[in-house]
Amino acid sequence: FDVVDLIHAKRDKGVLSTDQINWLVDAYTRGYVGDEQMAAMTMAIFINGMEREEIRDLTLAMIASGETLSFEGLGKPTTDKHSTGGVGDKITLPLAPLVASFGVAVPQLSGRGLGHTGGTLDKLESIPGWRADLTNEEFYAQLRGVGGVICAAGSGLAPADKKLYALRDITGTVEAIPLIASSIMSKKIAEGTSALVLDVKFGSGAFMKDADRSRELAETMVRLGKDAGVKTVALLTNMNVPLGLAIGNANEVRESVEVLAGGGPADVRELTIALAREMLAQVGHEDADVEAALDNGQAMDAWRGMISAQGGDPDAALPQPKESHVVTADRDGVLVEQEALPFGIAAWRLGAGRARKQDPVQHAAGIDLHAKPGDTVRKGEPLFTMHADEPARFERALESLEGAYRIGDEGDTVHDGGPLIAG
Numbered sequence: 001f002d003v004v005d006l007i008h009a010k011r012d013k014g015v016l017s018t019d020q021i022n023w024l025v026d027a028y029t030r031g032y033v034g035d036e037q038m039a040a041m042t043m044a045i046f047i048n049g050m051e052r053e054e055i056r057d058l059t060l061a062m063i064a065s066g067e068t069l070s071f072e073g074l075g076k077p078t079t080d081k082h083s084t085g086g087v088g089d090k091i092t093l094p095l096a097p098l099v100a101s102f103g104v105a106v107p108q109l110s111g112r113g114l115g116h117t118g119g120t121l122d123k124l125e126s127i128p129g130w131r132a133d134l135t136n137e138e139f140y141a142q143l144r145g146v147g148g149v150i151c152a153a154g155s156g157l158a159p160a161d162k163k164l165y166a167l168r169d170i171t172g173t174v175e176a177i178p179l180i181a182s183s184i185m186s187k188k189i190a191e192g193t194s195a196l197v198l199d200v201k202f203g204s205g206a207f208m209k210d211a212d213r214s215r216e217l218a219e220t221m222v223r224l225g226k227d228a229g230v231k232t233v234a235l236l237t238n239m240n241v242p243l244g245l246a247i248g249n250a251n252e253v254r255e256s257v258e259v260l261a262g263g264g265p266a267d268v269r270e271l272t273i274a275l276a277r278e279m280l281a282q283v284g285h286e287d288a289d290v291e292a293a294l295d296n297g298q299a300m301d302a303w304r305g306m307i308s309a310q311g312g313d314p315d316a317a318l319p320q321p322k323e324s325h326v327v328t329a330d331r332d333g334v335l336v337e338q339e340a341l342p343f344g345i346a347a348w349r350l351g352a353g354r355a356r357k358q359d360p361v362q363h364a365a366g367i368d369l370h371a372k373p374g375d376t377v378r379k380g381e382p383l384f385t386m387h388a389d390e391p392a393r394f395e396r397a398l399e400s401l402e403g404a405y406r407i408g409d410e411g412d413t414v415h416d417g418g419p420l421i422a423g
């Protein structure tokens, strides 16, 4: 094939054949097709979309670009979840041990944060000694023993996606449903899980602001999973306001441990329970009492086992911020607005996230919220506390929070985007 012919075809709203897509992905992975050509192709896909068969072919071609794992010899079912990402989304931390505590293997290959959405590995690396990188042998041994593993994905899974995602990131072509769906699902299918629950976010802090587009993304991913023989379901969940009260790294670990101890913010507990029920139902544990497992220490024991197995000390003190700055209410009233995206950007600017892949994160940086939308507040009471290693960061963070939160009067509409779980 000639790549320019394929670009012409997609530019003019044509449909690419299986052979053409296989050739394109292979040639791009090997470097025969250049970044500038693939950038034109992804923009054509962004604008003109893909048919269902093309999305399936693209996903399969990306899987075939690398290794695939298999859990068949494990002797227990596997289930995994993927979130499309949000602000304060630490759900993997309490969820993986909760599900693993029922004797199910949870192979949770996770990533680091880039931009305003945090990364699960960055959060866990706040725990002294904890290691994200495991060999395949360590990974399998932990799945067999402790049951739950949260670790970095090896570079062998779907290398075509790694290259393509980096290209999309710098060419304005991330937010295309065929590209997001094939990117996420190629990694999850290559990973070899037998079941998968997708937490597809909509709203201010999500990739997809609009619930209808999120639904389309969810349906596309569920179809890809089922076509590949992975039991896949999706929940559509609200990311208009930050999840829980902690946005950052170490503070999100602390909040997750509260949930594992039977407490924690109501929304974090609710979503953890809802996702755990879905994951367990897929592997035959429809009757699992997940609430009891949070309340009676069963999930906490699994968490301690998982952290220790990866060199972490579950009892160690977490990093403390060097500097803190409290923002207080300037009047009595009701908090009617707390928009996720600006709070995510502020936490990032405080040092909780990174601007470039190679940057480190500051584990104690971030934001602790003291009120959520709908809460009554009194003048002078703290609304949120920012943490950073350098005080100069507070001003930049406050700039991004301008207009992001608002105190109104009793009876005013609360802008929280509605229920946490939309369907």
Ligand code: URA
Residues within 6 Å of the ligand: 084, 165, 174, 179, 180, 181, 183, 184
């Ligand atoms: N996460 C991914 O892995 N890929 C995307 O395209 C978007 C989010």
